[in-house]
Amino acid sequence: xTKLEIVQRLLDPGIIAIIRADSSEQLVEAAGALxxxxxxxxxxxxxxxxALEVITAVTRHYGTSILMGVGTVIDPQTARAAxxxxxxxxxxxxxxxxxxxxxxxxxxxxxxxxxxxxECLLAHESxxxxxxxxxxxxxxxxxxxxLLAPLPMLxxxxxGGVTPDTAGxxxxxxxxxxxxxxxxxxxxxxQTRDWVELKQRAQAFVRAVKAARR
Numbered sequence: 001x002t003k004l005e006i007v008q009r010l011l012d013p014g015i016i017a018i019i020r021a022d023s024s025e026q027l028v029e030a031a032g033a034l035x036x037x038x039x040x041x042x043x044x045x046x047x048x049x050x051a052l053e054v055i056t057a058v059t060r061h062y063g064t065s066i067l068m069g070v071g072t073v074i075d076p077q078t079a080r081a082a083x084x085x086x087x088x089x090x091x092x093x094x095x096x097x098x099x100x101x102x103x104x105x106x107x108x109x110x111x112x113x114x115x116x117x118x119e120c121l122l123a124h125e126s127x128x129x130x131x132x133x134x135x136x137x138x139x140x141x142x143x144x145x146x147l148l149a150p151l152p153m154l155x156x157x158x159x160g161g162v163t164p165d166t167a168g169x170x171x172x173x174x175x176x177x178x179x180x181x182x183x184x185x186x187x188x189x190x191q192t193r194d195w196v197e198l199k200q201r202a203q204a205f206v207r208a209v210k211a212a213r214r
Contacts, residue, residue, distance in 0.1 A: 037202025137161025141173035168212035
């Protein structure tokens with residue numbers, strides 16, 4: 001896929017499932033449940049054991065049906081290794097221009113973590129495709145709306161406090177997509193392998209985004 005095609009996949013349906021797991025055993029099955037619920041972008045954080053192996057396994061199993069990404073990337077070496085493992089997009093928790101540079105070199109979209117206006121602008125000017133506003137629940141949709149007033153060029157993806165109930169407010173504030181963590185993929189769901197519940201949660205997020213965009 002081209003970089004533009006990957007970006008379009010992230011924007012539609014506009015939900016990135018963020019998975020922080022204590023074990024990597026269940027994640028191929030979890031990916032299938034997310035896909036069945038309509039969520040097609042999945043970010044496995046580097047804090048998950050065997051994260052790179054999970055990215056490779058999901059990619060082999062589902063092909064391009066699921067867009068696999070890597071999260072919690074804080075150095076260029078990890079970014080390169082993740083792309084080699086099959087990651088199609090990169091997410092950082094903080095603003096790291098050197099990681100942004102590597103993502104651009106490799107032709108992969110990157111969501112750079114930032115919170116303050118200075119960090120957000122630095123991420124944008126360093127070449128980030130998206131600003132991952134984290135933790136977004138600190139200021140909520142009103143903070144994002146105020147942030148975009150002087151910085152309308154930012155493409156913000158909030159993480160933290162994003163649920164089906166808050167999705168509409170974040171999108172109406174100007175966010176282009178949403179990062180959904182434990183409200184979508186909880187540790188309890190992974191531990192109990194409750195894929196029916198995970199599919200239903202994914203469907204709820206998809207419905208919320210569609211309703212907000214209408």
